[in-house]
Amino acid sequence: MPTLLIALLAAATSAAPSQKVKVAIVPLTAGEGVSEKTAASITEVATSEVRRIPSIQLITQQEVGTLLGFDRQRALLGCQEDTCIAEVGGALGVEHLLFGTLSKLGESWLVTFKLMEVKRAKMLAQADRRIRNGTVDDVLDAMAPMIKELFGNPELAPPAPRPARTDGKPALPSESGPVAPAWAEEPYDFAGKRPELQVATDGKGRYFAFVPYSSEGQALFVGDGKRLFEQRIVGASAQGGSFDYSFWEPRAPARWQAGFGVKDGTPQLQCGKTAAPLKLLGKSEAKKLLDKAQLYKPRWRRHAHALARDDEGNYYFVDRAREPEGNKDFRLFIGTKGKMRAVKVEDAIVDEAGEIFFTSLGRLKMKRGAQTEAEFVVGALRTSLVWLAVDRNAAFAYGELGAYAGEVLGTACDGIF
Template sequence: MVIALGLVLAPQAALALDPPWGKEQKLKERMVLESTKVCADGKGHFTLLVPQTPEHDGELYYGDGKTFTQVPAVGYPSVTEAAFFEPRFFNPKSNENFRGTDYRVVSFVKLSEDLKTCTLSCGEKTLPQQPVAAEQAKELLRKATYQPSPVKFQPYALLRDDKGTYYLVERGIGADNKSFRIFTGQRGQVKPQKMLNVVTDSQGEIFSTQGGDLRLVVDREEPSFWVVKSKRQKLRAVPVGENLPFIYNELGVYTGARLGTPCDDV
């Protein structure tokens, strides 16, 4: 299953990455730069495909030509294709479980075999792109700066009560996987809650405000609860993987947010 990604911007001091080809001091570094392909949309946006090689896993970037943001790729980019998670754009015709990945929420950048044409697919939308000539591309890439993806959290649990109030739990990605964020509210109007994670174990999580007046109990086996003082409200679990477009497009947490993907400006 594709990991669902959430959003929080990294501190400005952390926004710096070495380019995929390093300082071009070694032959293998220069080969990475030579093999990188650039597609442009004609509106000042560029997508970089850094293909997989024996020495390099491959990477995908998107930006304005001055700054490029790393896009977490699904699989490994090749010379002609890169896939990326994009829950805002849904393609019902794609395979919902290909080797464990739901490709209905995966988008693509593709170059033709002769490298003369390029297309960006965001869900069911397909937009023409223009490959950038090799020498022009290298000049562009050498002058640019590079930064990590702004996505630092992912939807972890989604619950709702019988009045239509939603409870979204986000969990940090990677080294931040012990961090959580809680959002509650009606569809399109969810707001962050200042709650502490007081319990995390194999059976679930318990979150609480500082004084304990509000608690959210997320249970693996028993019903989950929203607790206001001593009053419990039973919650229904809503599968995250089956509701990603809803979470990203309708719930309200990500309204207007940029995920750093080539579909940001579609």
């Protein structure tokens, strides 16, 4: 392993808290009869109790808000699916999430806390209280025993320290730092009357709402029928009563292998070399589904920006927010294939000569010219990297590389590629 990488990993090890379990606590949901202000106050008391536990490294609700932003935080906390929960933990770089609800029905306070392991989407513990004829003070008094009940689970014991290597080469970092999520669920704004959409289904719980090709525009939304996400159409063609849309799907080996269209009156989805027929819903059935569905803008909000590798198989992958144009919202992932770890980009320089991404561990330099060069620099130590063209390695970057492991892009080919 190059000397530079040894220094990089040593810095990562020294910067991280020693053998603590990372837990994010998110604000209690204010249920019936409870204000958000009261729920936030109770959350603060619970936070104080968790902070007393020496084996826990706590990310508070304020830090959650700082990392995710208010709008994304609301979307994250409202999700219930296992994949969504995994993305919350991935966004925050934690192993566990603590969340719950606070309500008041009649003369009873109802308090629930749930502790979930993010990676397996497994509920580790739950604590419930019904406090009859109680006051807020009684709820506050219940926090200490409830937190103790939650964190008595043996699965929360801090991990055993990794044995030191005898060859002087430390292992790659075992955990990611907190980074902003790569997705968002933003309702679609039609800026007027919604166009008349037709709907098709694969009969397996997936629905495709679309506007047939016309000179006035094209549209395609895909989802479970309750939530439908817009697809980024990158190409379209029509002949007679048939048409084809090609949509953004970076995991497809070729652009034509990710498409949706109607041929001879039959809708079809192409994810790979073969197109699968879909069933077109009748107008009344389609209207019924669309009246209850929420349409969203494209779910995935980032794109692969740069990819490099050293001679020992360690990859350096950078992605970037799609909007606004010219933004400096970058994320850096470092590691071996399938074991990529996020490192926060603190600043970036982007100009005609190339790019420099600054992190607490060092800086990644990308020089552009007749021959593109890349290197990772820690002080005076430099490791030369091989530049890999992102457009030719998109399927690898979004899949096998592992930077986005467990994440859902929100495309029509999710679950196929």
